[in-house]
Amino acid sequence: MPDPRTVTLAEVRATLDAAYPPALAEDWDTGIGLTCGDPAQPVGTVLLAVDVDPVTVDEAVEVGADLLLTHHPLLFRPVQSVAADTAKGRLIHRLIRGGVAHLAAHTNADRAAGGVNDALAAALGLTDTRPVAPADADPALGLGRIGTLAAPTTARAFAAAIAAALPATVTGARLAGDPDRRIRRVAVCGGSGGSLLSTVSGAGVDAFVTSDLGHHVAQEYVSGGDDRPVLVDVAHWAGEWPWLPVAAALLERELGVRAVVSERRTDPWTARA
Known part of the structure; x- marks a missing residue:
């Protein structure tokens, strides 16, 4: 050394x-x-x-x-x-x-292996992760991560677990969607991940964890159909x-x-x- x-x-x-x-x-x-x-x-x-x-x-x-x-x-x-x-x-x-x-x-740390999104996924207990939006040159790199929880839970309980896993903030973790929905597959994006909403819609996930989602964006998204994941909005800094x-x-x-x-x-x- x-x-x-x-x-x-x-x-x-x-x-x-x-x-x-x-x-x-x-x-x-x-x-x-x-x-x-x-x-x-x-x-x-x-x-x-x-x-x-x-x-x-x-x-x-x-x-x-x-x-x-x-x-x-x-x-x-x-x-x-x-x-x-x-x-x-x-x-x-x-x-x-x-x-x-x-x-x-x-954003170089966002997209890299072992960077911001892998760290967020690990903090939330996700395994078998892959990028939400893979980089063209290497499918192991890219924005966001999709992974699986060790055991299914409800959206309400998952949001509470996120708030406990991340540094405390006055806003905590806000949930948009059915609080009783079963959650197993999860997508995450550290920072402002609103640009990935359309991508996670077709990714077969139950929840999407990110930051900086506005009122109208969240409202219109979760009202678009029961097949869409619930949204969990955390403080940008905490994520x-x-x-x-x-x-x-x-x-x-x-x-x-x-x-x-x-x-x-x-x-x-x-x-x-």
């Missing part, structure tokens, strides 16, 4: 690129890879989080991280300035002043968090660096009345 004092940022990036190839990213995805940092700098500690925001940037500095690895990019939408009086600029200045590099693995320990274990195993998983909730919803 390499001495973590000799591991460079370039080596960390190469390890992550091998596990979550940038070529797998969706065409529209931007901001993946290295946002800031010197590839030659040594990396001894990595903080992993879903989001790069003031909470996780401060945590990275607090734990002495040399790299903040997040699922969501910092510069996903174009900006004209990274001056310190802008929201994005403040984060970048804070990172640089603290000696913390930033790297994002976004992608299970990947962090997986990526942390990869970095520790391959590079010998210290990998710290952030448990600070960056879900934007902070209370429910």
